[in-house]
Amino acid sequence: MSSDTSAARTRRLPLSTALSFAATSLPISAVAIAVSVYLPRHYASHLGIDLALVGAAFFIVRMIDIPVDGLLGWTMDKTRTPWGRYRVWTILGGPILMAGIYFLFLPPEGVGRGYLIFWLLVMYLGNSILALSHAAWAATLAPHYDDRSRLFGIMTGIGVLGAASVLAIPIINEARAASDAGNVATMGWFIVLLTPIAAALVVWRTPEKIAPEIAGHSFRLRDYWGLVTRPSFARILLADLCLSLGPGWMSALYLFFFTDSRGFTTGQASILLAVYILAGFVGAPLMGRLATMMSKHRATMVATTGYSLTLISLMAIPQGNMAIGMIPMFIAGFFAAGFNVLTRAMTADVADEVRLEQGKERSGLLYAITVMTTKIAGAFSIGLTFFVLSKVGYDAKDGAQNTAASIHNLELAYLIGPVVFVMLGGACMIGYKLGAERHGEIRRQLDERDALYDEAPILESVTAEAANVSEADRKD
Structure with missing residues (x-):
């Protein structure tokens, strides 16, 4: 191995660049919390749907939105502009x-399901563009195994700040004795103002290099199946589905569980959720650090086991006891922060493997497929859990009186689903093969090939000049 290649493998992205690039995580994480936890309850409780x-x-929206991601990812990978590949998509999203x-x-007053579906589609389209371009850009920004874990850990940690800002809104409003109905509107204005600031910082401060491509391989629809069935990527997809479905299921029922089962107010439940989210500020980088010590897939198994064991303990929280409630919520949030850090970093490793084989950048497409599994999980976590609650007699409207049996069914739904799916996600990593050693060899070959392509114009110029000299000598 050449000294240049060895140096490239150990080079780390500057911290200032990583922090600036992570700014897109602020609105993405804010949207995730606001939409999954507060928006469904707002439309059901305050708007009466x-x-x-x-x-x-x-x-319905998630099912419509899923195939769009594949088209977006493929289009992003094909994009080549003077501004870069993923930068222009950040500006668009x-x-x-x-x-x-x-x-x-x-x-406005009197909205119905059609209004909700249409604007959910618009919102998810913009969110998909930002999230996909951000993840795919990260894969090219930090090309080496350990630095990827570090970058995705920083991205997740910064995202915690966006989520925590959203969670602070109902806490502040409750302290001011303001109505719960105003929480969602305030969240909306916050995200609308935050998004252009974050995107501008990323576009301004982050470099982007478009990797050279090898001629001769064109992507066909049947190649989707080839990507999905790659052993390493198939494990990541199944794990990501389970690790999204478990916490998504928990998020959909979170306010119902902590208010009706554990006896907290909405503001107190938001404080506990803030503890859960803020734990990710510590957990995300530390789980990324753990991945550099024991590999990403083993760190995933540690995170899923710790999360599941902690979640079971939530039923032991005394009614309305904030001090005790914060302990398991912090621990669960610490482990949950590692889920996306690790699976997204592993997806970037698969993207390198694919580029080595096919000579084409497929990061956007691979992340689009991964996000599809997340959206499938999101669709079922809200759609299925709300359907189940409506069938077991639980009433979500403000001021409703639920029976002990319906509260018990709420508790079962809240705990069993997340534990089962998260443990299945961890089990998917048993026997995973694309570790640090294998990826190091892939990067060595990619770096050497990219160096040859970077030198190609110089070689062509030298060859042309030599040919001209030879022609002149022959004429003389």
């Missing part, structure tokens, strides 16, 4: 997300 209809709306957020979080 039937619980099952709200769940169905989220399910911001305004679309802002429009969707505005109309969803500040709806």
